Structure formats: structure tokens, C-alpha cells
Amino acid sequence: MRVARTERLTPLMVRITFAGDTLDGFVGGGYDQRCKLMLPRTGQAEPVLSEDADAVGWFEAWRRTPEEIRPVMRTYTVRAQRPHRQEVDIDFALHEAPDGTSGPATRWARAATAGDRILLCGPADADAGGVDFRPPEGTAALLLAGDETALPAIAATLEGLARDGAGDIRHITVLAEVDGPEGEFGLPTVAQAETSLRWLHRGHGPSQLAEAVRSASVPEGRVYAWVAAEASVARGIRRQLVDERGLDRTAVTFKGYWRAGFSEDDD
DSSP: OEEEEEEEEETTEEEEEEEOGGGGGOOOOSTTOEEEEEEOOTTOSSOOOSSOHHHHOHHHHHHHSOTTTOOEEEEEEEEEEEGGGTEEEEEEEOOOOTTSOOOHHHHHHHHOOTTOBOEEEOOSSTTSSOOOOOOOTTOOEEEEEEOTTTHHHHHHHHHHHHHHOOTTOOEEEEEEEESSGGGOOOOOOOTTSEEEEEEEEOTTSOOOHHHHHHHOOOOSSOEEEEEEEEHHHHHHHHHIIIIISOOOGGGEEEEEEEOTTOOGGGO
């Protein structure tokens, strides 16, 4: 695929629209659909794979590529897809360490311009996986909680519910954690449900998400929680929801979108 255009949503979030002739075969299966992006190494015009991915499979082709030229591979959420235009939007959180350094995906996204090329690996079947937002039938209230890495999925979920109908859902609580006020941006609203949105400003301190979930007021009725953040934070929130608030384990989806001190290369 190639970069069609970019849009800064906030100082620390950029939306990149990709276009490509093969996107008509990319089938999103849900609101929080994940995909894999392969980004070129510094100095490369496009990602390099040493094997024919059609013959050996995309992951095996990536694995067999010598490490020094192997594409940088990262997992992202599909923010929006327009099959009729063969376009897909990916929102990139531009992470930066206190010392000013950043990872290869952030560096690439910050400098991306129209025409830049990448590889995308996504499902060609709606049931191929990579979708976690699956509220049980009869869900009356949603709790969506996450940091900036989860905001594309949260926004896509709200947009999808507004478009497709919220069913029995009558209340939505959103807890969104970012560095500060500059990280906030408009999230879609769901007319069929009362929505409560709270922004949390972390600064350079620890995550406030677990405490915000603990103090959140969720209406009576069948509740479904979707949580995505740093892995240990997400796990702690799941334990809290199940052990302290009594939610059924099947009514809590939690995802560690990243791990402190590690990159996807370390998995």
C-alpha cells in the first residue's frame, strides 16, 4: 500500500490513510479489527521480504528475511475502511520517552508523506480473527477504558455502534487516558445510548486508569467491559472488575496493547 494522505488529530496522534489495489480483499470483521503493518527500515524505499509471501505465507517470509533488512512489524487497529475507494485509515499514537527518543513506528509515522509504501497484513475473511469487542447478547451497559493506544479502537467502536445501532445498550462509560489536555480529541457519540466520557491526564506519572475504573459508576444491568492499555494495567483492571465488582469473566475483554520496557520485536 501507499500513503494517500496524513492528518494530525492531536500533537501526539496522526491519522494515515493508506490506499492500494489489493485492499478490496481486506475484510474487517469487527469494530476493533487488528492488522499487522510492515514498515521499511531506515534507508529503504519500501519494506523488503526475502521470500515470496504467496508461496510460504507472510509471517514465514518475514521471519526468513535477514534481520538487518527485515521490515519493522507492528500491530494496529483499523480506524476506518472504505472498500469502494480501496482505502484504510490507521491512527498512530506518537510515543516519546522522557529523554526524547522514540521507536521506529513513531519515527516512521511522524515523517510519513504521500507515496510512502508499506505492507499490510489483514484478514481476507470476516471470521479470520483480530476482533475482541464481542458484547454478550442482552448487554445493557458498556465500559470502554484505555490509553492512547486504545483510542482508535474505542473511537471505531463508538462510530460502529452509532452507525449500526446499539441494540439493548442504553449506557456507555468511556475512560480515556492521555498525557495531557493536548491529547484529547472528539470521539463519536451514540445517539441511542447515554454516554459518559472522562479524560484522564497521566502526565509523566503512572497510569490512572485502574483507579478511574474502580471509581466509575456503571448503571445496573448486564455490563460488558472492554479494556486495552499497558499489559499489567489491563490485567489489573480485569482482576478488579471480576473480583471486586463481580462481573462475569466472559463479560470482560482485556488486551495488553503494549508492555512497559518491551517492543513487539521482543515478543
